Amino acid sequence: MAMISYLKSCLIAAIWFVFLTFPLMVVKVNTLKNTVEWRWMNMLWVAIGAFILSAVWRWAMERRARGARQKEQEGSDSDKKPSLGERLLEDPKLYRPLLGLVVALALLMPWVSEMYQVTIWVFALIYVVLGLGLNITVGLAGLLDLGYVAFFGVGAYTYAILNTRFGLDFWICLPIGGLTGALVGVLLGFPILRLRGDYLAIVTLGFGSIAKIVYENWEGVFNGARGIEKIARPGFFGMEMDISAATTFTYYLMLVMVVFTIFVTNRLKDSRIGRAWMALREDEIACVAMGVDMAKTKLGAYALGAFWAGLVGVIFASQTTYINPASFDFMLSAIVLSMVVLGGMGSIVGVVIAALVLNLLPEYLRAFEDYRMLVFGAVMVLMMLFRPQGLVANVRKTYTHSKKVHAEEANG
Amino acid sequence: MDYFLELFLSGLTRGSIYALIALGYTMVYGIIQLINFAHGEIYMIGAFVALVVSGVLTIYGFSGVSILILAALIAIIYSAAYGYTLEKIAYRPLRGAPRLSPLISAIGMSLFLQNYVLLAQTADFLPFPELVPEFEFMEPIAHIMGSAELIILITSAITMIGLTLLIKYTRIGKAMRATQQDMVMARLTGINVDRVISVTFIIGSVLAAIAGVLVGSYIGQINYFIGFMAGVKAFTAAVLGGIGNIPGAALGGLVLGLAEAMAAGYISSAYEDVFAFGVLVLILILRPSGLLGKAVKQKV
Numbered sequence: 001m002a003m004i005s006y007l008k009s010c011l012i013a014a015i016w017f018v019f020l021t022f023p024l025m026v027v028k029v030n031t032l033k034n035t036v037e038w039r040w041m042n043m044l045w046v047a048i049g050a051f052i053l054s055a056v057w058r059w060a061m062e063r064r065a066r067g068a069r070q071k072e073q074e075g076s077d078s079d080k081k082p083s084l085g086e087r088l089l090e091d092p093k094l095y096r097p098l099l100g101l102v103v104a105l106a107l108l109m110p111w112v113s114e115m116y117q118v119t120i121w122v123f124a125l126i127y128v129v130l131g132l133g134l135n136i137t138v139g140l141a142g143l144l145d146l147g148y149v150a151f152f153g154v155g156a157y158t159y160a161i162l163n164t165r166f167g168l169d170f171w172i173c174l175p176i177g178g179l180t181g182a183l184v185g186v187l188l189g190f191p192i193l194r195l196r197g198d199y200l201a202i203v204t205l206g207f208g209s210i211a212k213i214v215y216e217n218w219e220g221v222f223n224g225a226r227g228i229e230k231i232a233r234p235g236f237f238g239m240e241m242d243i244s245a246a247t248t249f250t251y252y253l254m255l256v257m258v259v260f261t262i263f264v265t266n267r268l269k270d271s272r273i274g275r276a277w278m279a280l281r282e283d284e285i286a287c288v289a290m291g292v293d294m295a296k297t298k299l300g301a302y303a304l305g306a307f308w309a310g311l312v313g314v315i316f317a318s319q320t321t322y323i324n325p326a327s328f329d330f331m332l333s334a335i336v337l338s339m340v341v342l343g344g345m346g347s348i349v350g351v352v353i354a355a356l357v358l359n360l361l362p363e364y365l366r367a368f369e370d371y372r373m374l375v376f377g378a379v380m381v382l383m384m385l386f387r388p389q390g391l392v393a394n395v396r397k398t399y400t401h402s403k404k405v406h407a408e409e410a411n412g
Numbered sequence: 413m414d415y416f417l418e419l420f421l422s423g424l425t426r427g428s429i430y431a432l433i434a435l436g437y438t439m440v441y442g443i444i445q446l447i448n449f450a451h452g453e454i455y456m457i458g459a460f461v462a463l464v465v466s467g468v469l470t471i472y473g474f475s476g477v478s479i480l481i482l483a484a485l486i487a488i489i490y491s492a493a494y495g496y497t498l499e500k501i502a503y504r505p506l507r508g509a510p511r512l513s514p515l516i517s518a519i520g521m522s523l524f525l526q527n528y529v530l531l532a533q534t535a536d537f538l539p540f541p542e543l544v545p546e547f548e549f550m551e552p553i554a555h556i557m558g559s560a561e562l563i564i565l566i567t568s569a570i571t572m573i574g575l576t577l578l579i580k581y582t583r584i585g586k587a588m589r590a591t592q593q594d595m596v597m598a599r600l601t602g603i604n605v606d607r608v609i610s611v612t613f614i615i616g617s618v619l620a621a622i623a624g625v626l627v628g629s630y631i632g633q634i635n636y637f638i639g640f641m642a643g644v645k646a647f648t649a650a651v652l653g654g655i656g657n658i659p660g661a662a663l664g665g666l667v668l669g670l671a672e673a674m675a676a677g678y679i680s681s682a683y684e685d686v687f688a689f690g691v692l693v694l695i696l697i698l699r700p701s702g703l704l705g706k707a708v709k710q711k712v
Binding site: 016019020021023024025027028029030031032034035036042061064142144146191192194195198199201202203205206207209210213214216217330334337338341370371373374376377378379380381384385388 | 445446447457460461463464465467468470471486490493494497501502505506509510511512513514515516517519520521522523524525526527528529531532533534538539540541640644647648651682683685686688689690692693696697700
């Protein structure tokens with residue numbers, strides 16, 4: 001009986017979605033040529049898809065509700081068995097060889113594959129660093145930043161302008177790009193610190209869009225929609241490099257950047273300011289009451305996130321040697337955000353994996369390319385519903401009270 | 413003077429569209445404190461459904477005002493259905509979750525719906541069939557105000573008055589106000605809060621659909637991305653008037669529309685969008701509670 005009602009509700013869902021998608025999926029009107037196309041097959045696909053998805057959906061929702069109930073009964077501090085992912089991360093015997101393998105593969109990559117592949121990986125690594133940078137702002141400090149791409153653009157344009165107009169070298173511009181990003185972050189962050197999280201999201205979104213419009217329209221400085229071309233690639237002690245060597249060089253540079261970023265964010269996480277960020281994320285009022293300087297802490301998170309975006313922006317400009325405003329639209333912010341959400345907010349390993357997967361998957365599965373943003377959107381919703389902690393949950397450092405130490409203290 | 417009047421009227425027209433969309437934001441925010449990021453997409457879907465319906469009807473030989481009314485009705489039904497489904501799938505399961513979760517879910521939904529329309533239809537701008545007839549009595553002032561503008565102004569005025577009456581005098585309106593004030597208490601007095609929230613989404617979507625149809629026939633072309641800008645601007649209008657405040661949203665929309673039209677007319681039209689965001693940032697810094705909103709102290 002339960003089975004029948006289950007199927008019945010799935011059937012109702014299927015009919016509902018057929019109704020919902022009818023005008024957009026089935027009918028296709030060309031108002032220019034006055035032709036209309038009826039795609040009845042789509043109706044069938046929607047019906048089948050909706051039926052299956054709603055069955056899965058119901059099952060997942062039930063599981064979710066059961067999980068919530070169980071958690072309530074057991075209390076929060078029950079000993080649960082660590083999952084494979086957690087074991088991999090915590091046991092040095094397991095993760096050291098794995099890490100070694102990853103490093104070796106990463107170092108060897110440019111020598112065994114073509115330049116095209118290396119270029120793809122350079123961009124994937126750029127996204128990794130962007131994800132890690134946004135992870136500081138969104139994941140650790142809980143400030144939802146939808147205009148992250150603006151800082152990336154600031155870095156890229158800083159280098160492009162300094163290089164093409166004033167002939168400044170890549171290595172001088174790299175820190176300048178990062179610092180300009182951070183500076184803009186502080187300037188923008190300052191007035192909106194008082195705002196609550198959701199307002200912040202909209203203001204940063206607005207800022208991101210403003211930045212793009214300014215790049216497009218301010219011909220004198222940013223060269224408008226035509227963009228800036230002939231940006232120099234990074235040099236290495238004056239060595240002459242052809243494109244392929246330069247790409248390989250940028251690849252290694254990005255690897256160093258990734259390692260550097262991971263190192264810094266990892267150290268930050270356990271530092272005084274990192275703990276303040278997490279406290280702020282969990283409960284702002286309680287955190288301020290405990291004496292954390294809210295303005296300084298938030299600005300720090302903002303500036304640091306922006307700093308990394310600025311740095312990578314410089315590398316991005318040097319890799320493509322041509323930038324225009326179209327590279328810095330909202331979609332990029334959305335992609336980076338979905339990486340952080342998918343990987344697990346605050347989790348470094350998770351964000352790295354998510355950034356690589358979300359970037360390389362569409363590259364290698366060309367058929368998937370068109371559906372990329374659709375899937376990203378769905379991923380964001382589904383993650384929030386079923387696994388808000390992300391693929392690899394951020395493990396908070398806990399200080400366990402060891403019985404042995406306690407006993408010794410009591411004896412001595 | 414004519415130039416000023418023209419700008420003024422176009423600002424008013426634009427403003428009433430913003431106001432219609434802003435009402436949806438403000439009502440949802442008032443009840444569940446969520447920025448319904450996908451609201452702009454509901455508006456876009458409304459416009460698209462109207463385009464499809466009117467396109468099909470034109471091809472099959474219908475004409476004139478009958479198409480407009482039919483297209484608007486179907487668009488309203490579909491937008492309402494989308495709004496209802498959206499809430500049920502993406503927001504209802506997240507009630508009681510940390511604030512960031514439904515917001516991210518909303519952004520995801522917005523991306524999803526945009527790309528759904530992009531893939532199901534097309535990425536190009538589609539011309540909207542001309543549905544609004546040129547009224548003869550408008551002839552003398554046609555150089556400052558078109559018939560479409562007149563229809564937009566009248567329709568949005570009627571819609572907003574209807575909404576005010578609905579909220580003030582009907583049973584569901586009372587339930588909505590009660591839920592807005594105190595959700596737990598409303599539930600205790602026997603109000604079905606889930607249903608009230610669903611109805612709020614449906615009403616907001618209906619208003620967005622009306623705005624979508626009006627914009628379609630006013631601007632003359634739409635694509636899958638129109639919801640993004642319209643959404644952000646309508647949100648600005650809602651914040652400008654004081655978010656959660658229904659007359660505020662209408663006022664905010666009108667003020668923003670007028671300010672934008674003036675800035676575009678007298679300063680530069682390239683920076684039109686920058687101007688709207690500038691207003692948003694300034695308002696949030698100087699008076700976060702908006703024009704009509706009351707400052708609320710955060711309770712612990």
